[in-house]
Amino acid sequence: MKKRIAAAGAAIVVVLVIAAFAAMRMMAPPDDLDLARSKTSENGLYVVTLAPEAEPVQRSKLHVWIATVQRPDGSPVEDAAIAIDGGMPQHGHGLPTAPQAGGYLGDGRYRIEGLRFNMSGWWELKLTIGSAAGKDAVVFNVVL
Amino acid sequence: MSAVLKMSFKVLAVGISLFLAGCSGEQLSDEEKQLIGQFRLSELQPLPADPTNKYADQSGPAAFGATLFFEQRLSRDGNVACSTCHISDRQFQDDRPFGKGVGETKRRTMPLAGVAYSPWFFWDGRRDSLWAQALGPLEDQNEHAGTRTAYAQLIAREFKDRYENIFGPLPDLSAVPASAGPFGAEAERAAWMAMSDDQRAAVDLVFANMGKAIAAFERTLVHKPTRFDRFADALAAGRQPEKDAALSEDEILGLRLFVGKARCSTCHTGPRFTDDHFHNTGVPQADGKPLDLGRETAVAQVLADPFNCAGRFRDGDESACGELRFMVKEGPELKRAFKTPSLRGAASRPPYMHAGQFKSLVEVVEHYAAAPQSPDGHSELVRLKLSEREKTALVAFLKTLAQ
Numbered sequence: 001m002k003k004r005i006a007a008a009g010a011a012i013v014v015v016l017v018i019a020a021f022a023a024m025r026m027m028a029p030p031d032d033l034d035l036a037r038s039k040t041s042e043n044g045l046y047v048v049t050l051a052p053e054a055e056p057v058q059r060s061k062l063h064v065w066i067a068t069v070q071r072p073d074g075s076p077v078e079d080a081a082i083a084i085d086g087g088m089p090q091h092g093h094g095l096p097t098a099p100q101a102g103g104y105l106g107d108g109r110y111r112i113e114g115l116r117f118n119m120s121g122w123w124e125l126k127l128t129i130g131s132a133a134g135k136d137a138v139v140f141n142v143v144l
Numbered sequence: 145m146s147a148v149l150k151m152s153f154k155v156l157a158v159g160i161s162l163f164l165a166g167c168s169g170e171q172l173s174d175e176e177k178q179l180i181g182q183f184r185l186s187e188l189q190p191l192p193a194d195p196t197n198k199y200a201d202q203s204g205p206a207a208f209g210a211t212l213f214f215e216q217r218l219s220r221d222g223n224v225a226c227s228t229c230h231i232s233d234r235q236f237q238d239d240r241p242f243g244k245g246v247g248e249t250k251r252r253t254m255p256l257a258g259v260a261y262s263p264w265f266f267w268d269g270r271r272d273s274l275w276a277q278a279l280g281p282l283e284d285q286n287e288h289a290g291t292r293t294a295y296a297q298l299i300a301r302e303f304k305d306r307y308e309n310i311f312g313p314l315p316d317l318s319a320v321p322a323s324a325g326p327f328g329a330e331a332e333r334a335a336w337m338a339m340s341d342d343q344r345a346a347v348d349l350v351f352a353n354m355g356k357a358i359a360a361f362e363r364t365l366v367h368k369p370t371r372f373d374r375f376a377d378a379l380a381a382g383r384q385p386e387k388d389a390a391l392s393e394d395e396i397l398g399l400r401l402f403v404g405k406a407r408c409s410t411c412h413t414g415p416r417f418t419d420d421h422f423h424n425t426g427v428p429q430a431d432g433k434p435l436d437l438g439r440e441t442a443v444a445q446v447l448a449d450p451f452n453c454a455g456r457f458r459d460g461d462e463s464a465c466g467e468l469r470f471m472v473k474e475g476p477e478l479k480r481a482f483k484t485p486s487l488r489g490a491a492s493r494p495p496y497m498h499a500g501q502f503k504s505l506v507e508v509v510e511h512y513a514a515a516p517q518s519p520d521g522h523s524e525l526v527r528l529k530l531s532e533r534e535k536t537a538l539v540a541f542l543k544t545l546a547q
Contacts, residue, residue: 028175059413060420061192062466091410093524094477096421097470114470118419119410120182 029122041136048138065112076108086125120144179403184376188415195460197356209361220289229253241500247286252500260363262420263467267482267498270442275355276451283327291325296350311353315346352457367488372544398541411484422481426523430499439481479521491546505539
């Protein structure tokens with residue numbers, strides 16, 4: 001009986017200590033976050049590359065990103081309609097601006113305008129892409 | 145006592161001391177030091193240019209703007225200047241829940257240090273430039289309550305040379321009514337409508353230029369370094385903080401909570417302690433005032449403002465209008481969302497929030513701990529488990545931003 005109480009006590013302490021450390025680290029993004037800038041879309045229709053026009057990306061400033069959209073065979077997608085959404089999963093809020101896909105630059109490249117990150121940390125950017133090949137989506141992680 | 149029990153007490157003791165070490169101010173981790181460094185005033189970027197106002201960084205217009213800012217004749221009753229509510233030796237605010245001009249405002253007067261960094265102005269961001277903002281109070285019936293032709297006439301009468309040195313010749317105002325404008329009394333609105341398009345455009349230009357001069361002055365209002373900055377600068381330089389830069393254990397605990405488990409720096413971030421964005425934080429509705437929906441109402445107002453970045457009074461080209469163009473126009477997060485205020489100097493200027501709902505920082509921290517539901521829309525806050533000591537520590541830390 002004593003043993004059980006002791007074991008339970010020890011377990012509670014361990015949990016408490018872990019919780020305390022977890023709380024302190026709460027704002028840090030997960031260690032295993034996939035930060036790849038090139039990804040295959042969820043249903044495999046597109047290979048999308050997303051990169052800022054200028055680095056480093058500064059907090060609180062509007063900036064332009066370039067999305068390059070290809071079919072899995074590497075051919076550029078010329079007629080993509082791109083919608084951008086996103087937010088901070090750890091804080092449960094969306095983007096502070098409403099970015100839009102601007103001009104087509106050729107070679108499957110599109111300007112994404114009006115992105116601004118108002119906080120440091122982990123951001124998700126979701127691109128929903130429609131073209132003659134169909135509709136698909138891809139989510140990128142950005143850490144600032 | 146059995147060996148196992150002894151053992152478990154040991155684990156408990158180690159656990160508790162580890163837990164306390166994690167919370168008390170003794171040892172800041174490298175990660176924490178790095179985080180804290182980002183809040184130093186010395187990390188503040190130079191003020192970005194405002195290409196929509198070509199006078200923004202010129203000293204002549206700024207000096208003229210200062211004159212206008214303190215000029216009481218710029219009001220219906222001759223008693224109200226910007227400085228009536230934005231009091232220069234009170235951090236450019238008035239220590240009241242509501243501003244008192246010709247009438248009483250619906251919200252609290254905002255302090256002005258560092259204001260020019262923000263992309264949006266007012267608690268709800270219903271203006272998109274500092275110069276367009278300045279025109280609002282001049283015609284607001286509760287503030288200066290005057291009309292734009294009356295202001296243009298005053299400039300022509302009292303400040304002709306100073307105005308013309310900066311902006312060029314004043315238009316001929318001899319046929320323009322003494323008091324007419326789109327927000328005046330009924331007769332003044334009618335008189336405004338009766339004016340020709342050219343007359344209205346000429347008056348609007350003088351009015352916009354007044355805003356640009358005032359904005360040039362406001363761009364010079366800056367924050368001063370505080371005890372927190374001296375502490376964090378020493379930390380960043382690897383020096384031992386000395387004299388008043390040495391924060392107490394409570395103050396350091398508060399700082400740690402601020403950037404850590406209390407999640408304050410989620411919104412109060414960077415050297416100005418604000419993300420310049422709008423959030424619903426479940427602040428109660430102000431007594432005796434109509435329900436205030438914050439950002440939700442402001443979107444249509446800024447789009448309709450003839451002095452916004454898309455309008456014809458902007459200098460430079462449209463490339464400066466990104467914030468307006470990419471503004472979030474709808475969504476549940478706009479309801480009762482207000483602009484995150486800077487926390488610099490906050491400790492010495494109660495009351496708090498957009499309508500002075502809280503009288504003290506203790507009340508503010510209690511609010512964040514309890515995270516009540518919003519009177520309308522959805523609060524972004526999550527409840528915090530804070531001990532009494534931790535609450536005191538947060539308040540102690542906030543005071544280091546005002547000393």
